[in-house]
Amino acid sequence: MENNDLIIHLEDITFGYPGYDPVLEKLNLTFCRGNQIGLMGPNGSGKTTLFHIIMGLLKPSAGKIEIFNTPIETENDFRRIREKIGLLFQDADDQLFSPTVLEDVAFGPLNLGKTKNDAMDIARNTLDFLGLDGFEERITYKLSGGEKRLVSLATVLAMEPEVLLLDEPTSGLDKKTRSTLKRVLIDLDLSYILISHDIDFLHEITDTIFLLENRKILLDQEVHVHQHVHAHPHGAYSHEHK
């Protein structure tokens, strides 16, 4: 398939953790520039695994990965594409390891070979963009859950990626942080895949919703997602619909 807008192309990807049935089997995915995809699926269905395969953190036992129209196989190939694809981890404590916020956000740009001053400028601008100005010298492990999530996002955005992979970015966030996140994603207008169980959120910021089930990705035509308008007797907390 030759297509300039094609970013990620997975073909027949099979992956299993040793000693268990495969999590993903002959999975196919085509992701193009401008796509904003939501990915849903039961717990343990392999959503995070899929992200880690795309980033080269896990090696599939079979299948082909093509990113930006080039086959990606070795660790060196992956190193190159990690500069263009940003992954936001489920747990912000995994992502933030530097002492201060500024250092953590500057870590990526420094790895890309930016000078110290440039890296600090990028870090500051990214923090400003996320409404986190004044956080530069804060200690990362002392941030609140929502702040940690936004700073994690800043560390990813500071590398100026073309694509974002967001692993349950809204879990555990309050309304305010959730709407900040939404604003940021809309303003950025990047291509992204977003894992979430929050169907309302997915509706607001993605154009397609995929379902990962039975080791494969199902298109949203097969998923019966519906817009719904009705009153909630118990108030406006998040909820699920059958």
Add this chain to the structure above:
Amino acid sequence: MFEEPSYNDSIIAHLDPRIKIVTVFFFSIVVAVLNQIPALLCGLTLGFLMVLTAKVSKKDLVKRLTPVNILVGFLWLFLPFTIPGEPILHLGPFPVTHEGVLYATRITIKSNAIMLMMIVLVTTTPIFTLGHAMHQLRVPPKIVHLFFFTYRYIHVMQREYMRLVNSMKIRGFRPKTNVHTYRTFAYMIGMILVRSFDRAQRVHNAMLCRGFKGNLYSLKTFSIKKQDILFLVLATVIVIGLGVLEWKTTI
């Protein structure tokens, strides 16, 4: 459990952290090899003077000196009886030797003197500044990284530990002297180990995703000021002085 000390604004707090590390390092080496009681007492006095200048709070001082001295206390239980030499007094059937008491005294003074200096160092310098200073002093990056990560993730491990303890508590666990208690503690320790291993893996992955190639970069720059040089010269003279004192009393 892991409280960060409060940093005051004493003269020592404003010194360049590299100077402080170098000074404490040489002071510790020299004090560790001293043998003469007068020289050792000078070292201890210096330690106390530094603690006073650094305005270390009494609470901090006691909290940090206690563990060292508990260890030293154990040495006092054995050393006076086990080092052969001239007996100066008998406790029941056990003779206390002059050499033994001297030996234990030396260790007590040495460890306290060195510990006092260390206390001054850590209470006047934020931990992260210390790490960056080590980096600038060309301490091997692996050690500096280890230092950073230990400090960063010890909090995460502690939270994980507290979560486990709480989940045990809410299900009515009360430690007693029985197999159930031992097994539960063993499970807990095992769980913490496994979780920290997983955590390490995930952190490493996250770093790889951000282009980590084995280098950590420091954003801090330090500058040597006049008082730093003055302090370094003074400290060098004093440390050499300690050595001279030792040498003189030996002769």
